[in-house]
Amino acid sequence: MAIIRSIDALDPAFRPQAVEFLRRLADADIQYRIDETLRTRDVQEAYWLQSRAPLEEVNAAREKAGLYLLTEAENRVTVTWTRDSAHFTGRAIDVVPLLGRGDGRFFVPWDYAAYAGIWQRMGEIGLSLGLDWGGSWPPLIGGVIGKDPPHYQK
Numbered sequence: 001m002a003i004i005r006s007i008d009a010l011d012p013a014f015r016p017q018a019v020e021f022l023r024r025l026a027d028a029d030i031q032y033r034i035d036e037t038l039r040t041r042d043v044q045e046a047y048w049l050q051s052r053a054p055l056e057e058v059n060a061a062r063e064k065a066g067l068y069l070l071t072e073a074e075n076r077v078t079v080t081w082t083r084d085s086a087h088f089t090g091r092a093i094d095v096v097p098l099l100g101r102g103d104g105r106f107f108v109p110w111d112y113a114a115y116a117g118i119w120q121r122m123g124e125i126g127l128s129l130g131l132d133w134g135g136s137w138p139p140l141i142g143g144v145i146g147k148d149p150p151h152y153q154k
């Protein structure tokens with residue numbers, strides 16, 4: 001088991017809110033992709049080691065967690081700030097916007113500062129439902145948006 005994206009894997013106490021959030025995104029004509037729901041300890045440990053440990057150690061952890069192996073360049077990117085996470089209990093969901101490229105294909109605007117508007121729109125929808133949004137957590141990236149824009153938790 002590697003990355004889990006299923007809504008069904010969420011805590012039943014959180015799932016209805018997550019489903020409502022996705023419905024509101026659709027209502028707002030926002031295209032999205034669910035990137036992660038429930039997360040195992042092995043996956044979190046691999047994320048934690050990324051950028052903090054040598055590539056061999058990171059990839060050994062990723063192999064154990066069932067994740068694809070990283071390059072040196074990828075291992076320079078920090079992807080988590082914590083060893084603890086609401087994902088462990090299925091009380092968090094990572095959702096990213098998909099923007100049209102104009103040729104019928106879509107891309108994820110990972111440059112949060114450059115595409116802050118769409119992340120902010122989604123964040124406001126999440127916040128309006130009482131979700132805790134990672135894009136509101138300090139420090140701000142590029143001075144405009146919090147450190148974990150895809151992340152919503154209860």
Ligand SMILES: [Zn+2]
Pocket residue numbers: 087092093094150151152
């Ligand atoms: Zn998350």
